[in-house]
Amino acid sequence: xxxxxxxxxxxxxxxxxxxxxxxxxxxxxxxxxxxxxxxxxxxxxxxxxxxxxxxxxxxxxxxxxxxxxxxxxxxxxxxxxxxxxxxxxxxxxxxxxxxxxxxxxxxxxxxxxxxxxxxxxxxxxxxxxxxxxxxxxxxxxxxxxxxxxxxxxxxxxxxxxxxxxxxxxxxxxxxxxxxxxxxxxxxxxxxxxxxxxxxxxxxxxxxxxxxxxxxxxxxxxxxxxxxxxxx
Amino acid sequence: xxxxxxxxxxxxxxxxxxxxxxxxxxxxxxxxxxxxxxxxxxxxxxxxxxxxxxxxxxxxxxxxxxxxxxxxxxxxxxxxxxxxxxxxxxxxxxxxxxxxxxxxxxxxxxxxxxxxxxxxxxxxxxxxxxxxxxxxxxxxxxxxxxxxxxxxxxxxxxxxxxxxxxxxxxxxxxxxxxxxxxxxxxxxxxxxxxxxxxxxxxxxxxxxxxxxxxxxxxxxxxxxxxxxxxxxxxxxxxxxxxxxxxxxxxxxxxxxxxxxxxxxxxxxxxxxxxxxxxxxxxxxxxxxxxxxxxxxxxxxxxxxxxxx
Numbered sequence: 032x033x034x035x036x037x038x039x040x041x042x043x044x045x046x047x048x049x050x051x052x053x054x055x056x057x058x059x060x061x062x063x064x065x066x067x068x069x070x071x072x073x074x075x076x077x078x079x080x081x082x083x084x085x086x087x088x089x090x091x092x093x094x095x096x097x098x099x100x101x102x103x104x105x106x107x108x109x110x111x112x113x114x115x116x117x118x119x120x121x122x123x124x125x126x127x128x129x130x131x132x133x134x135x136x137x138x139x140x141x142x143x144x145x146x147x148x149x150x151x152x153x154x155x156x157x158x159x160x161x162x163x164x165x166x167x168x169x170x171x172x173x174x175x176x177x178x179x180x181x182x183x184x185x186x187x188x189x190x191x192x193x194x195x196x197x198x199x200x201x202x203x204x205x206x207x208x209x210x211x212x213x214x215x216x217x218x219x220x221x222x223x224x225x226x227x228x229x230x231x232x233x234x235x236x237x238x239x240x241x242x243x244x245x246x247x248x249x250x251x252x253x254x255x256x257x258x259x260x261x262x
Numbered sequence: 263x264x265x266x267x268x269x270x271x272x273x274x275x276x277x278x279x280x281x282x283x284x285x286x287x288x289x290x291x292x293x294x295x296x297x298x299x300x301x302x303x304x305x306x307x308x309x310x311x312x313x314x315x316x317x318x319x320x321x322x323x324x325x326x327x328x329x330x331x332x333x334x335x336x337x338x339x340x341x342x343x344x345x346x347x348x349x350x351x352x353x354x355x356x357x358x359x360x361x362x363x364x365x366x367x368x369x370x371x372x373x374x375x376x377x378x379x380x381x382x383x384x385x386x387x388x389x390x391x392x393x394x395x396x397x398x399x400x401x402x403x404x405x406x407x408x409x410x411x412x413x414x415x416x417x418x419x420x421x422x423x424x425x426x427x428x429x430x431x432x433x434x435x436x437x438x439x440x441x442x443x444x445x446x447x448x449x450x451x452x453x454x455x456x457x458x459x460x461x462x463x464x465x466x467x468x469x470x471x472x473x474x475x476x477x478x479x480x481x482x483x484x485x486x487x488x489x490x491x492x493x494x495x496x497x498x499x500x501x502x503x504x505x506x507x508x509x510x511x512x513x514x515x516x517x518x519x520x521x522x523x524x525x526x527x528x529x530x531x532x533x534x535x536x537x538x539x540x541x542x543x544x545x546x547x548x549x550x551x552x553x554x555x556x557x558x559x560x561x562x563x564x565x566x567x568x569x570x
Contacts, residue, residue: 224463231500234540237537246317250320260352
């Protein structure tokens with residue numbers, strides 16, 4: 032009896048494995064996880080008809096569909112109208128396309144393609160673009176990181192923090208360039224924001240503190256030392 | 263001469279000085295008003311700061327700072343002033359560094375508690391750097407002097423940052439405090455700890471605690487004492503910063519079996535009105551055995567100059 036059950040289970044699994052790709056092909060989505068995630072959302076037929084072509088298009092353009100599915104999940108969870116989700120997806124696709132162009136320009140197509148195999152890398156760059164970091168500064172950041180995700184993550188995190196703190200991106204990039212020339216570990220970059228906070232307490236203009244950091248970072252082997260040289 | 267005329271002349275002299283300063287000099291001048299709610303008294307004042315820093319060569323850094331503030335009460339009868347000067351230098355020795363500083367606090371005209379004075383202090387510290395996640399030790403010789411006594415001491419300790427958001431410093435020190443008039447010498451042993459933590463990208467807090475034991479021939483000095491102080495800073499943008507700092511102080515005089523406890527909490531808001539014009543509003547509430555409550559409010563504005 033148990034043996035018969037096992038045979039039935041194997042047969043069922045085989046049938047599912049045969050049917051699933053066929054079903055996916057009928058929907059046109061090749062990414063299994065993306066397909067399953069979309070299924071779990073239980074979209075209505077009209078919604079499917081409008082969302083699935085966008086995912087198909089993203090796959091054709093070789094954009095990371097996982098990223099887009101997350102956006103759909105977020106939109107559905109927040110009960111955002113379909114039109115807005117569609118618009119957000121189209122905007123995200125444009126951002127991702129832009130991210131790829133920047134990475135290929137900075138690292139070249141071969142290294143760029145390798146770098147973008149990880150969805151986290153796409154996410155990081157897309158987040159910075161969406162927060163309003165300009166193309167030129169994004170390109171400089173990617174060139175400075177030179178394919179190191181840690182450098183991109185930490186330097187990008189500082190650039191974003193300074194951008195949100197209303198320090199102009201050009202000044203921020205000068206600071207980041209100076210930090211990358213120093214011996215300061217990249218995961219300490221985020222501490223730089225505390226120098227600006229201290230400057231505000233002591234009524235030192237932002238431009239003056241920025242200049243001190245740019246001037247002294249290259250001489251510093253740790254953030255603590257940079258702190259002593261600039262305060 | 264009217265006060266407004268004096269202020270105009272001072273501003274004119276300062277603006278002339280600024281144009282003559284070296285390029286690496288920054289600073290600010292400002293005015294402030296202070297109101298003591300407890301005593302119902304007020305004063306107005308001016309303050310200023312000059313800061314110069316440079317690399318003498320790639321291995322040596324020099325910094326000099328001068329700041330001062332003067333106040334006059336609203337009846338224009340009592341004045342007070344306070345000056346602070348500092349010269350410090352850091353010498354980079356491969357990964358390590360040698361730091362030396364001389365600071366002096368003084369007053370030309372004195373204030374309601376004392377006549378003119380000059381209190382210097384000095385510090386020479388050697389810091390060993392093993393790595394940014396390692397335990398980095400330091401040793402320092404420091405001293406200070408007042409009209410009453412001179413203090414000399416040694417401190418050893420280490421700084422450790424187990425992760426980027428958190429660092430702490432532990433130090434133990436021994437000091438000798440010699441009194442000029444009596445020739446008496448007190449010996450102090452201290453343990454102190456400082457914790458610093460980032461809160462997201464817009465906030466941070468620092469907590470400092472110390473414990474000191476003092477032996478003395480004078481029963482009004484011998485005893486144990488401690489400080490626990492915390493500072494919380496939140497700056498959502500470059501234009502606004504809020505700073506809250508509660509502190510508690512305690513002392514137990516062993517020969518007199520007497521406790522002295524006091525505390526204070528300060529709240530300060532700094533605003534960047536333009537890239538070079540700052541405003542601030544601060545208030546503090548102090549509680550002690552002498553004055554149950556002491557509440558002051560300060561409002562002021564500073565014009566800064568530098569490289570903009």
